[in-house]
Amino acid sequence: MWKAPGFIPTLVAVFAAFGAWSLLLPVVPLAALDAGHSATIAGATTGVFMATTVATQILTPAMLRRIGYNPVMVAAAFTLGVPALGHLLDDAVWALLLFSALRGIGFGALTVAESALIAELVPARFLGQASGMLGVFLGVAQMIGLPAGLWMVGRFGYDTVYVTAAVVALVAALMCLRIPRIRAQARPRGRAAGDVSMWKLVLVPALAVNTLAMSFGAVSSFLPAAVLELDPVAGAVIGGVMLSIIGGASMVLRYISGMVADRVGRAGLTMIPGQIMGFAGVALMALVLAQGWSVWWLVLAGVLFGGGFGMVQNEALLGMFQRLPRTKVSEASAVWNMAYDAGTGVGSVILGFVAARAAYSGAYTVAAAIVAVGILATVLDRVLGAHRVTEHNNIRTRLRQIPVPRRSTGKGP
Known part of the structure; x- marks a missing residue:
């Protein structure tokens, strides 16, 4: 499993990307409340994020076939983290929702690509452990990122969290560059018997x-x-x-x-x-x-x-x-x-x-x-x-x- 080309860079990239996501998940709704917006607006920041996530996930398989895993994951990591810097501009409703939606696009593409890439890279006899190890890296990233984001808000303020999330996501994008340049296999035309x-x-x-x-x-x-x-x-x-x-x-x-x-x-x-x-x-x-x-x-x-x-x-x-x-x-x-x-x-x-x-x-x-x-x-x-x-x-x-x-x-x- 560990010798599969690109497996370790994939895990590191996913860890960094989900770390950036976890840092902001509880912070953006809290920022909305602290800015004087209603609980509805605070919840809408997560709702918009998830909506664009699911919409992007529908389109991602076609992108993986046409463009390939490497460029899709690099762009996804970039889109997941860099829009966090947009929150530095304003805490108005439009900014909260717009940049949450942009981050959702990156998250949606990345989540689909990383799971499918594991199946492409790792030999079939190790796929269960490889998928489990992916879950370990995701889980550790969330266990660290979720409380760390809230701690950083209390200690250093919101701007520090936004910048940190953007930097961590850029680390993910750099690691994605080390992933083998492969594309998802093309679907055969027609339907085979059975x-x-x-x-x-x-x-x-x-x-x-x-x-x-x-x-x-x-x-x-x-x-x-x-x-x-x-x-x-x-x-x-x-x-x-x-x-x-x-x-x-x-x-x-x-x-x-x-x-x-x-x-x-x-x-x-x-x-x-x-x-x-x-x-x-x-x-x-x-x-x-x-x-x-x-x-x-x-x-x-x-x-x-x-x-x-x-x-x-x-x-x-x-x-x-x-x-x-x-x-x-x-x-x-x-x-x-x-x-x-x-x-x-x-x-x-x-x-x-x-x-x-x-x-x-x-x-x-x-x-x-x-x-x-x-x-x-x-x-x-x-x-x-x-x-x-x-x-x-x-x-x-x-x-x-x-x-x-x-x-x-x-x-x-």
Whole structure:
């Protein structure tokens, strides 16, 4: 895995790019509030960012075929970070929304390109671990960047954060220059015998990651506040680190899930266990908040949810790579990222609406029900939909073609 050309520069570039994104994620909405704008405008900065992210993700596979990974990722890293300098000009509504939208374009292209590039660079037998390692670098970047941005605001002010994010993103752009100059494979014209419509192949993995991402939208938005509301004393100790606990569990289990997939030679073994863990975590959150149990139970809930979400992230991405032919790696990455990002955004809005009317416990109860829908879909797919996997030029068939040395019987020639 580590010897694959361009793998290490890709990881470093992704770490820097997501670090720049994480620095600004909580800071820009806070800057909007400090400038006297409403909570609606503050939320709109993230909403506009996510909208342009998803719109760009739709177009990225075509750009990867036409232009190639290297220039797309360089431009994406540049667009993700440099517009942060625009916030130095003004804190008016137009500036907050415009530069958030520009950064979303860079983020959308980068997220699709980096996931697809891993599948292009790394041998198929190491793809599970490589995808898991990508999750580790993303997770560490977020664990460092999210609190660091808020700390820098309090210590040095907003301008310092904007400049730092731009510089870190430029580091990502420089590292992208070291990525091999390859393009996504062109799609063959026409349809081969036995091919299945793409949406049938990716629907269930996309639904699995989407339902947990919707829950993550509520967890990331409301859990720190819910912890403080439940226990102001203990909540002050663990409230600020709950998201880091969830992120850490997600990183570890995502990598372990990839190792399991590589060991057995196929994706999917830890998908349902991951979904069940995620369901148990968010259901425990709802129960703890409804019953007023000790706030420390929420730590366990966070570990369960984060670990389960990490496993599902990896299994869903590998499952899409496995189900689709090699020529649609970039489409698989795009669908996975859209399911993740759209789920996070929609979940924040819908479950926020529920929380306003049925408290935090009600929001997490609905979130658990949403995850249960994803589990049901995966179970039904295992029972009824195994025939949907294409048998043409996908990762599973290529793994079968790898020669395996035979063990000696000890009986001589």
